[in-house]
Amino acid sequence: MLRLDGADLGYGGAPVLADVRLHVAPGERVALLGRSGSGKSTLLSALHGAAQARGLRVALVPQDAALVPQLSALRNVLMGRLDDHGAWRNLRTLVRPSAPDRAAALADLARVGLTPEADRAVEGLSGGQKQRVALARALHRGGELILGDEPLSAVDPRQSGALAEVLRAAFPTAILALHDVAIARAFATRVIGLRQGRFLFDLPVGDLDATRIEALYG
Template identity: 90%
Template sequence: MPPSSRSPAIWICWSNLLQLLDGADLGYGGAPVLSGVRLHVAPGERVALLGRSGSGKSTLLAALHRAALARGLRVALVPQDTALVPQLSALRNVLMGRLDDHGAWRNLRTLIRPAAPDRAAALADLARVGLTPEADRAVEGLSGGQAQRVALARAIHRGGDLILGDEPLSAVDPRQAEALAALIRGAFPTAILALHDVAIARAFATRVIGLRQGAFLFDLPVAELDAARIEALYG
């Protein structure tokens, strides 16, 4: 749980407590969105960020992404807009999850004509999200839910210490969302996801953070998320 100090900070705990941002107001274009935030995330935690649109979830995830990269952690990211290349196939978008592991010539060759082991690995990750039939189809021809699953397959293909997801399950139906949340839980040791579905958050997370109007309304173990807190968050 966060310490009692109220000084502005965002922290992430990895093995030992590491200070990543201290005294920073977070926002866009000089307009603060979050102030006085103090956050620890321990290895093995699954954190769900809850709150209405505009509450600061995306701002917090962006700050955590920058901070984790600065500490040398391998991070898999599922942004809200998926950040896929629409003209490329689902398979090639998945392969892009590992582009920064190799040099430019290897990456160019992979995107033009993937080696058999690379293709097989990407196909396996597409199969995990139920998209094998769409592997060679351009992303621009996929539905929103299918594109979101491609973005998740890309993150799984990348792997890492941590996955950060900004509404990564918002475009799929509840049944699929449950299965994909379980997939994320099994694929990454630590996760921080902004979620819109409280039921999915309860099933997935070990800890929930509620944000409202640029502030933390609560930060607690998922077992303590009751109806009164949900009403206070969304009511």
């Protein structure tokens, strides 16, 4: 599905990850693990570009959620499908959503447990609620692949496992940067550990043992 063959990845001419060789097959669920600054966001950005170049439909959950704070949670969810339609249809949808559009967005908010906040402006929501709006927007968009940069980091730990299950059921293929090793074990089929700008390991999730976790974070 996605291939990076010997890519040097970085910003402003300064490489963050060098000679990256990564193939992701359809149906894989990949968890990216590592400390902040290890290169996870850089790798996700490159994979997003590769997916777009292939014409794949991608649901993206960026680290900052990328929501419009003045708009309601429901209208932010509706933005997941804006590029499916023309400007006039999109304006009408955001000003006065049709009954079917509203129902579809409400259904996706329900999947992340946020129906009561549907008509609240995002700027009035907590960090965890904002992150769940971003997840609902990704669900509303749908697609062959979801890319997420710490998409569960602000969510209550009691909810994060259930939300990971929702994403797993909704998307055939997934690549998520995760901060919680337990969530990665439960969600992923494959784990990639990044440390100081290099791949420390790339292996089936069943092979992720305490020694490798210590090497990654210790």
